[in-house]
Amino acid sequence: MQEFKSSVTEAEQQDLITQGLSFAEEAMLNVVSSDVIVLNDASKHILEAGGKRVRPRLLILAYLAAGGTDVKHIAKPAAAVELMHTASVVHDDINDHGIVRRGRPSVNAIWGRTFALLTGDFLFTTVYQLMAAYGELNQDLADAATGLVEGETLQAWAVKNSEFTSENYMRIIALKTAALFKAAGMMGAKLANAREDVVEALGNYAYNVGLAFQIIDDILDIIGDEATLGKTSGIDIEQGRGFASVETDDDTENPDELMDSIKRKLLGGNRLDKARQQAEMLVQIAVSGLDILPDSLAKAELIDLANKVINRDH
């Protein structure tokens, strides 16, 4: 299983990770440059606010763990997975009336609904721009894009129709979060010209990490406070997401009362503990799937990334 072991040292791999993220950052800022000032400014506003960059990190680590060494070569796909996520975040803040994102006012809050909608559209188009040259990988990303929008829609539908069952919850997070994680893992491996079983292993790893990531995100939404999270906390709950089925109606319900009632429901039982256990199990499955890979710093970082997903507080 060592045939694609990377020839670079651990210190060199560490440098490659840092460089890869930096190239991806540069690619993102380049591709959102536009003569249309509103798009340019609003896109840079949301990008420069930072964020965890977990999706490009996943892609870079998968690439290195599968034996790749040229991180400049993968800057555009790494930027693309982050921009697809960013596009959905901007649209999410329109639908949820989110006013804080990554510790800054949301695009919606500064530029208004019309420009936030168009900025989200613009960010989706930058994904096309970045990926136009990457032939086969476009199908992986297309599947992730469709999944993302389907997941967001299923969520809005489940809230509206009081169908927020745990079965629907798993389907929603698989589509809206895990699908893009999976694409990042698979694309990283494919860019390193990895064998099919390696591509599959890294795709499955990333998929399970994505599920765990979203479960923990929802738990943090319940117990977190606005300052720690850097976004309008509780919104996911006010809208009836997470672990409870609840009727909501933006126009008639008092969000605070609704929020209190859901919190009482959630924290009264042992649902949060169960959800956390599920996330931990998913991370275990994810990590064990990496056995197929030779040891490398990138592999260790992938294991570390998975563990951090369940041990983070923001």
Added chain:
Amino acid sequence: MQEFKSSVTEAEQQDLITQGLSFAEEAMLNVVSSDVIVLNDASKHILEAGGKRVRPRLLILAYLAAGGTDVKHIAKPAAAVELMHTASVVHDDINDHGIVRRGRPSVNAIWGRTFALLTGDFLFTTVYQLMAAYGELNQDLADAATGLVEGETLQAWAVKNSEFTSENYMRIIALKTAALFKAAGMMGAKLANAREDVVEALGNYAYNVGLAFQIIDDILDIIGDEATLGKTSGIDIEQGRGFASVETDDDTENPDELMDSIKRKLLGGNRLDKARQQAEMLVQIAVSGLDILPDSLAKAELIDLANKVINRDH
């Protein structure tokens, strides 16, 4: 200039056009099929309402005029250019509060703002799905996608900031309409493996037709009535688009008064006549650029399409 002349007869070409449009329709309905019922239903609602299908028609005609014969092979790109347009239409109706589109209630009016936003996003993702296998063509379509969103944004910005000059107007319609027309023309030619000068000629033809199309669209918006046009007429004017620079503020102005005032401004002078003359000139330029192509039914249809753009009443 006859080396790529099609070997098929005129009657066969006529059949190929009809078949090509029918394959494109099928490809559109297939790709919007989704387990997420809202997306499936809302997408089919807007697609089944019809529309002029001018973009897929352009692509198919360009393909046939450049010597192509396998219209099944181009169904997906033909569907993609129509779906990109449809996605922008759905988002446009959110921003403009449009309640009628293609003679039916808009997606926004039936499913509400949240689902209309997500349906537009979903339609954008179907473009990725359709184009994933088309390597080089993705760059043409990426440029068109970025242009489309930049044009819509520039328009919203110009309205908001009372910067609706005729210079900005031409820049807006070049981006929001002509860029996608151009991509349709170029892609059709490239799919027929046409020479570079033929690709350029068909791209330029489509670009100029796109400019003329949008100018006429804006004129019809001014003089048309709701029943003829099948969409909420006058919206483009209420929002301050078209040929006048005007301050608007959705929340404080009375749209009817605003509308009247713009109409008085517009119809008092000779601006409409000038705009129509400009559209006619653009169509002349478009048509003369087709001289490079050998005669064919498809070429005649392209000339006809260009002429119909300036002679339509809806």
